[in-house]
Amino acid sequence: MxxxxxxxxxxxxxxxxxxxxxxxxxxxxxxxxxxxxxxxxxxxxxxxxxxxxxxxxxxxxxxxxxxxxxxxxxxxxxxxxxxxxxxxxxxxxxxxxxxxxxxxxxxxxxxxxxxxxxxxxxxxxxxxxxxxxxxxxxxxxxxxxxxxxxxxxxxxxxxxxxxxxxxxxxxxxxxxxxxxxxxHTGMPQIPEEETTDVYQKIAEFILEELRDGDCLQLGIGGMPNALGKMIAQSDLKDLGIHTEMLCDSMVDMVEMGRVTGRKKQIDPGRIVYTFAVGSQKLYDFIDNNPMCAGYPADYTNDRSIASRNNNMVSINNVIEMDLTGQVCSESKGTRMISGAGGQLDFVDNAYNSKGGRSYLCLSSTYTDSNGKVHSRIKPVLTLGAVVTVPRPLVHYVATEYGMVNLKGQPMWKRAEKLISIAHPDFRDELIQEAKDLNIL
Structure with a gap:
């Protein structure tokens, strides 16, 4: 022995x-x-x-x-x-x-x-x-x-x-x-969130912006997953992955030949992540696969490391935004829904990468338990809502009605751009509220 x-x-x-x-x-x-x-x-x-x-x-x-x-x-x-x-x-x-x-x-x-x-x-x-x-x-x-x-x-x-x-x-x-x-206790099987028409449309806007050799981070949720599936079916090539969460759609991207990691400046040829959760397909992909490299979160999410990869692209979900560009991705008012995770890290990491871009995505509306429709783009954040990403860090924002770049924009221009991608039913109301707040 x-x-x-x-x-x-x-x-x-x-x-x-x-x-x-x-x-x-x-x-x-x-x-x-x-x-x-x-x-x-x-x-x-x-x-x-x-x-x-x-x-x-x-x-x-x-x-x-x-x-x-x-x-x-x-x-x-x-x-x-x-x-x-x-x-x-x-x-x-x-x-x-x-x-x-x-x-x-x-x-x-x-x-x-x-x-x-x-x-x-x-x-x-x-x-x-x-x-x-x-x-x-x-x-x-x-x-x-x-x-x-x-x-x-x-x-x-x-x-x-x-x-x-x-x-x-x-x-x-x-x-x-x-x-x-x-x-033998198995591994938790997490089904992929269903892709909706809204997710599909937002993903289409972002897919148009992606380039061969981009290094991707996809966040948790249905929209990033929808984009991953679209990337798998695209003609993009030599993509890299440096992310916090590894998910099923990334396996699809590899199996369809979209991911090689050859263009990465750090960990070339390897898929870098800190945790993976999904279906058995994902766990089987990880098993004894030298293409995968699991690291602690202070490696995957650190700006000085992640941003060394050129053309870093970060894609994450949002719960709501206000007209100045403040982002809430954690709570509905004071009620916690998820957590900050690495969204702030990767918004920052991507922008500080040479050629990097950060995309924050949200459906234009949601329907409450009483069947009332609300805009996710608001004059001010819901009382008690948590600011996950402060407005100076926000780069691109996408809804199913379009995509805008908020970097370097004054308050009135930010409001104008965000209203342009809000649901049409709420735009007049948002314009009036922006005027009442002296933003427009």
Missing amino acids: SRWAAEYQSKLVSAEKAVSVVKDGDWIQYSFAANTVPVLDAAFAKRIHDLHDIVIVNGISTRPHAVYKADPSGEHSIWKSTHMTGLDRLYAKTRTVQYAPLRYSEALRYVRENCPPNILMIQVAPMDKHGFFNMGPTITHFRAAADVADIIIVEVNEDMPYAHGGYGNNIHISEVTYIVEGG
């Missing part, structure tokens, strides 16, 4: 034994995106009633959590989300879900300096012959958490893809406190 195999056996315990180390007041770095801990979660749920003031740090929930079901009112634990999904919003109906404002490029520093966890519970691929556990599709901030946590518990998933990396994508057994074998 090798040294590492012997150490593996000495640290192998039941899930119940592993979670027994949790004590009152502990901060636990729990799960993020595709890396969930279903076996540890079930065991932890059984003893949550014996604990108090537990802080559970999670982001981009992709599977229901047993520990929430066991403590739905939050009497024993605090749910802290770094990026909310529909599951987190569901949890918020019965308990407080705290959102931690985040600039994703700084996430590892937050973990190391401002909110270090007592315990890291992380799902990993089976240990290799050198004693390393691979983090699979989720690198993000886990390396920082491993550096500062007092206790590291790994849950081994036999179905997790082995993901090549740049760095920071492995944990060595010498760092690990306990190992729990989860068996």
Whole structure:
């Protein structure tokens, strides 16, 4: 038996034994995106009633959590989300879900300096012959958490893809406190958001602007995904990818021969990302694929690194904008919907790249629960809405009615341009409100 195999056996315990180390007041770095801990979660749920003031740090929930079901009112634990999904919003109906404002490029520093966890519970691929556990599709901030946590518990998933990396994508057994074998627990399957006519139209505007050799970042949501599918069917060539999230449509782009990465100035020939979430097709693509390079978020999202790639193109979704160009992509008023993530990072990264462009996209309207239609372009942001991207950083903005460039424009011109791509039914009203606000 090798040294590492012997150490593996000495640290192998039941899930119940592993979670027994949790004590009152502990901060636990729990799960993020595709890396969930279903076996540890079930065991932890059984003893949550014996604990108090537990802080559970999670982001981009992709599977229901047993520990929430066991403590739905939050009497024993605090749910802290770094990026909310529909599951987190569901949890918020019965308990407080705290959102931690985040600039994703700084996430590892937050973990190391401002909110270090007592315990890291992380799902990993089976240990290799050198004693390393691979983090699979989720690198993000886990390396920082491993550096500062007092206790590291790994849950081994036999179905997790082995993901090549740049760095920071492995944990060595010498760092690990306990190992729990989860068996074959699969990977969370996240269906692609349905492409609508509105998404299709917006994507068409952006597709016209793309050039051979562009280096792409696509954000979360239906519109970027729609664009990715259109790119796959286009005649573009030698595209690169340097992104935070790797998604299914990017696999389509590679398989159709659109992505080679040959024109990239950094990590040429490689697809750079910090987490991947989607269907089994995506996880199979990542598995032992040397074209893919998973890095921590302070590499993927850092301006000094990402903007070294020429022709960086960033494409992200927006919830609403005001007539001066302030962007809200996180909340509906005071109600948190998602999170800042890396949108601010990549808006900045793309513009600071030679030949780079940033595109912020939104449907012109939305319909509320009472069936009333509202404009997403507003005179002022909804009361309590969060500014995700400040107006000086905004470059291109697109709706299904067109695309405008706000860089360097005075207030009246910004308002004029944004009104021109608002829904026609709201333009006269927006003009009058802009005059009332002394913008026009």
